[in-house]
Amino acid sequence: MNKSQEFTLTPTDRIKSRPTHIKSDIDSRVGATATEFDKWLTRKLLGAIGFPNISIQLWNDETVKQHEETSVATVIVKSRAALLKLIIDPEYYFGELFSSGEIEVEGDLHACLEAIYRTIRSSHNYFFLNTLKKYRRRKNSPKHALLNIHQHYDISNMFYQAWLDNAAMQYTCAYFESPDMTLEQAQLAKMHHICRKLELKPGQTVVEAGCGWGGFARFMAQEYGVNVKAYNISHEQLSYANEQIRKSDVSDKVEYIEDDYRNITGKYDVFVSVGMLEHIGIEYYHQLGAVINSCLNEQGRGLIHTIGRNEPGLLNAWIESRIFPGACPPSLGQMMQIFEPYSFSILDIENLRLHYAKTLDHWLQRFESNQDEIQKMYDEAFIRAWYLYLTGSKAAFTSGTMQLFQVLFTRPHNNDLTWSRSHLYSR
Amino acid sequence: MNKSQEFTLTPTDRIKSRPTHIKSDIDSRVGATATEFDKWLTRKLLGAIGFPNISIQLWNDETVKQHEETSVATVIVKSRAALLKLIIDPEYYFGELFSSGEIEVEGDLHACLEAIYRTIRSSHNYFFLNTLKKYRRRKNSPKHALLNIHQHYDISNMFYQAWLDNAAMQYTCAYFESPDMTLEQAQLAKMHHICRKLELKPGQTVVEAGCGWGGFARFMAQEYGVNVKAYNISHEQLSYANEQIRKSDVSDKVEYIEDDYRNITGKYDVFVSVGMLEHIGIEYYHQLGAVINSCLNEQGRGLIHTIGRNEPGLLNAWIESRIFPGACPPSLGQMMQIFEPYSFSILDIENLRLHYAKTLDHWLQRFESNQDEIQKMYDEAFIRAWYLYLTGSKAAFTSGTMQLFQVLFTRPHNNDLTWSRSHLYSR
Numbered sequence: 078m079n080k081s082q083e084f085t086l087t088p089t090d091r092i093k094s095r096p097t098h099i100k101s102d103i104d105s106r107v108g109a110t111a112t113e114f115d116k117w118l119t120r121k122l123l124g125a126i127g128f129p130n131i132s133i134q135l136w137n138d139e140t141v142k143q144h145e146e147t148s149v150a151t152v153i154v155k156s157r158a159a160l161l162k163l164i165i166d167p168e169y170y171f172g173e174l175f176s177s178g179e180i181e182v183e184g185d186l187h188a189c190l191e192a193i194y195r196t197i198r199s200s201h202n203y204f205f206l207n208t209l210k211k212y213r214r215r216k217n218s219p220k221h222a223l224l225n226i227h228q229h230y231d232i233s234n235m236f237y238q239a240w241l242d243n244a245a246m247q248y249t250c251a252y253f254e255s256p257d258m259t260l261e262q263a264q265l266a267k268m269h270h271i272c273r274k275l276e277l278k279p280g281q282t283v284v285e286a287g288c289g290w291g292g293f294a295r296f297m298a299q300e301y302g303v304n305v306k307a308y309n310i311s312h313e314q315l316s317y318a319n320e321q322i323r324k325s326d327v328s329d330k331v332e333y334i335e336d337d338y339r340n341i342t343g344k345y346d347v348f349v350s351v352g353m354l355e356h357i358g359i360e361y362y363h364q365l366g367a368v369i370n371s372c373l374n375e376q377g378r379g380l381i382h383t384i385g386r387n388e389p390g391l392l393n394a395w396i397e398s399r400i401f402p403g404a405c406p407p408s409l410g411q412m413m414q415i416f417e418p419y420s421f422s423i424l425d426i427e428n429l430r431l432h433y434a435k436t437l438d439h440w441l442q443r444f445e446s447n448q449d450e451i452q453k454m455y456d457e458a459f460i461r462a463w464y465l466y467l468t469g470s471k472a473a474f475t476s477g478t479m480q481l482f483q484v485l486f487t488r489p490h491n492n493d494l495t496w497s498r499s500h501l502y503s504r
Numbered sequence: 505m506n507k508s509q510e511f512t513l514t515p516t517d518r519i520k521s522r523p524t525h526i527k528s529d530i531d532s533r534v535g536a537t538a539t540e541f542d543k544w545l546t547r548k549l550l551g552a553i554g555f556p557n558i559s560i561q562l563w564n565d566e567t568v569k570q571h572e573e574t575s576v577a578t579v580i581v582k583s584r585a586a587l588l589k590l591i592i593d594p595e596y597y598f599g600e601l602f603s604s605g606e607i608e609v610e611g612d613l614h615a616c617l618e619a620i621y622r623t624i625r626s627s628h629n630y631f632f633l634n635t636l637k638k639y640r641r642r643k644n645s646p647k648h649a650l651l652n653i654h655q656h657y658d659i660s661n662m663f664y665q666a667w668l669d670n671a672a673m674q675y676t677c678a679y680f681e682s683p684d685m686t687l688e689q690a691q692l693a694k695m696h697h698i699c700r701k702l703e704l705k706p707g708q709t710v711v712e713a714g715c716g717w718g719g720f721a722r723f724m725a726q727e728y729g730v731n732v733k734a735y736n737i738s739h740e741q742l743s744y745a746n747e748q749i750r751k752s753d754v755s756d757k758v759e760y761i762e763d764d765y766r767n768i769t770g771k772y773d774v775f776v777s778v779g780m781l782e783h784i785g786i787e788y789y790h791q792l793g794a795v796i797n798s799c800l801n802e803q804g805r806g807l808i809h810t811i812g813r814n815e816p817g818l819l820n821a822w823i824e825s826r827i828f829p830g831a832c833p834p835s836l837g838q839m840m841q842i843f844e845p846y847s848f849s850i851l852d853i854e855n856l857r858l859h860y861a862k863t864l865d866h867w868l869q870r871f872e873s874n875q876d877e878i879q880k881m882y883d884e885a886f887i888r889a890w891y892l893y894l895t896g897s898k899a900a901f902t903s904g905t906m907q908l909f910q911v912l913f914t915r916p917h918n919n920d921l922t923w924s925r926s927h928l929y930s931r
Contacts, residue, residue, distance in 0.1 A: 195917065254924055387916050388844040409850055410840030417815040417837050422904060426853035431921055477849060477916035489814050489904035490622065494858055497681055499929040 291318025714780025
């Protein structure tokens with residue numbers, strides 16, 4: 078049994094919190110004294126996020142901490158204005174202030190964020206804040222979805238190429254059959270794992286909802302001989318997908334359609350969606366269920382691969398606002414709103430949480446090694462924001478705040494089932 | 505890949521609907537004419553259960569059917585009184601009248617019940633009836649639970665010995681790694697499968713909620729070297745369990761406790777419950793979650809093995825009344841009420857629906873071959889009721905009405921996870 082202990086986190090983690098090349102220019106401390114009231118506010122802030130084992134260093138170099146032992150990292154707050162913003166909404170402004178360079182993290186950024194994720198969960202204050210903020214979240218109607226997806230996925234294919242895998246441009250959790258796999262091997266393994274769960278057979282018809290840069294649709298056609306209709310509303314991604322498929326030997330087997338999942342038509346043997354559910358909003362799950370119900374053949378099966386949570390809750394407010402507008406990872410209970418109204422039978426659910434932490438680790442390494450290239454495209458604040466988002470996501474998975482679910486399902490009457498899942502592992 | 509097609513149902517099914525030895529004595533048809541109104545009522549009855557492809561033969565030998573093709577079976581209704589009872593509440597009175605011999609089934613009973621299960625789901629009338637009947641269901645408070653469990657499990661150990669496996673008296677779904685396994689092999693395979701999912705290690709402490717005749721607790725101690733505290737409120741079952749453990753070589757490792765799961769105390773590495781959840785009632789799931797939360801160590805993991813459903817609903821009213829008082833198999837969405845309030849992380853869910861159909865098939869064969877022995881203990885009505893219950897349960901699984909879920913979970917922070925599930929299949 079390969080155990081996840083091999084997925085070592087700190088201190089052997091290669092990525093440190095503040096690589097010099099993304100260090101902020103803002104280094105002019107205010108110089109003013111930090112008052113007793115400032116320090117009292119800082120302690121309140123630590124309490125509001127559940128007293129993680131971090132220190133907060135104020136603009137006058139004074140440090141506030143709660144724990145006796147050495148802190149895993151120090152958050153440097155460069156001005157009173159920054160402190161007040163953190164007090165008002167730590168979840169949102171941590172991201173804003175880190176991006177602009179008004180706060181820095183000394184020490185291991187991943188360890189810092191993981192410590193916060195671990196304690197923030199049990200903080201009552203934090204949840205109160207979350208409830209208030211629910212009302213400013215982005216909508217997911219077809220019109221809003223288009224804007225939301227455009228904001229994240231249409232920024233530039235070249236940017237994503239700088240740090241995703243070269244095998245199939247997969248911007249979703251890979252599957253590390255063994256922890257020493259390369260990112261390319263693990264992304265191929267992920268696609269095989271899903272295809273084996275779906276038991277794809279040559280000639281079958283597949284509909285894919287949310288196909289990214291089209292790599293998985295192309296893979297299914299090439300490796301399993303199926304015919305794929307792949308939907309996506311990101312224009313940039315589909316340009317890339319169409320370019321790739323024209324150069325491939327399966328251009329007659331794959332059709333990319335620039336349209337919303339709600340407009341899927343036709344009947345298929347298989348429904349598959351990898352990394353789209355996070356974007357569609359819980360209130361649309363019933364509608365997604367209806368789409369699957371109307372497009373799946375009588376013996377059909379489907380798989381949804383998604384980021385999820387152990388309990389209902391909202392995505393980090395800053396990530397939702399700046400990175401993934403409209404996104405909301407569901408709990409399994411919430412996901413059942415897709416399946417239960419149509420009596421779909423859940424066959425298999427697998428949680429690949431630590432696989433996503435490892436995937437993010439690979440992405441971060443590439444993001445760092447390709448800094449020069451990325452800096453030609455984007456400014457400092459953008460790079461700091463993305464560095465924080467990728468590191469924070471890794472911390473969300475290592476701390477158990479976020480999960481990665483693969484949910485396999487079929488029609489209730491379908492008795493064409495394997496006796497065990499051993500075919501997923503016999504090679 | 506072993507496919508479930510090998511699990512052939514009709515017509516090669518060895519067990520036929522009405523073995524002569526359990527044929528009812530009531531064979532004196534009323535002799536009266538069946539009126540047009542009787543036949544109209546019969547058609548209404550067929551409609552209320554969604555027009556399955558069965559025939560209904562009335563007391564004057566006249567037959568009512570809806571489909572053109574040959575019916576899979578014929579239900580013989582021996583009197584107008586029986587017909588009226590079926591009209592009032594088909595779900596409940598089918599069982600009552602079959603047990604008393606006032607209705608018979610000509611042809612394959614399993615095929616008959618499967619056909620009904622397949623159509624009844626979509627019948628609006630049926631669901632209306634179900635809603636009304638919800639209020640007469642049995643309660644599951646500690647006092648009621650004791651009565652409910654007594655009614656089913658304390659009838660006689662010898663009765664269950666007559667048709668359960670000899671390996672460990674498992675009255676729960678077996679695991680057929682390959683479909684040609686014997687019942688004994690498959691019950692041992694089930695226990696290994698659960699222990700491997702739980703990754704039991706020698707010296708660990710395990711608490712089992714609802715331990716039946718104690719076979720699994722004994723198995724875990726013998727095969728995996730763990731220390732088990734096993735709870736059950738059935739006095740008869742624990743007498744048997746204690747007798748067996750005294751004769752074993754692990755009497756120092758297993759303690760059986762005659763108490764309600766709500767009274768579990770102590771801290772354990774592992775929580776396991778096989779076939780108890782069906783009995784505790786959805787309204788007590790939050791309480792069960794609290795019990796698990798208070799008794800599980802920080803790195804602990806747990807597994808719940810239970811009959812379930814694709815969508816929320818009630819157990820067949822007759823089975824709930826006569827066989828399993830207070831029982832209610834949950835949907836996965838309902839099950840999440842156990843886990844989500846405590847942020848337990850779901851690692852793996854497997855649906856073994858057809859394994860339970862096959863298990864029931866084995867039980868039915870043994871039930872039949874040991875008729876002579878059983879007839880010495882119980883009267884005709886009891887035997888007919890149990891024959892219907894076992895066959896009906898098999899039909900519920902083959903028709904996809906019932907599911908069998910194994911849900912593996914752990915604490916949210918636990919990163920001591922395997923990279924893949926391959927260890928479940930590598931032997």
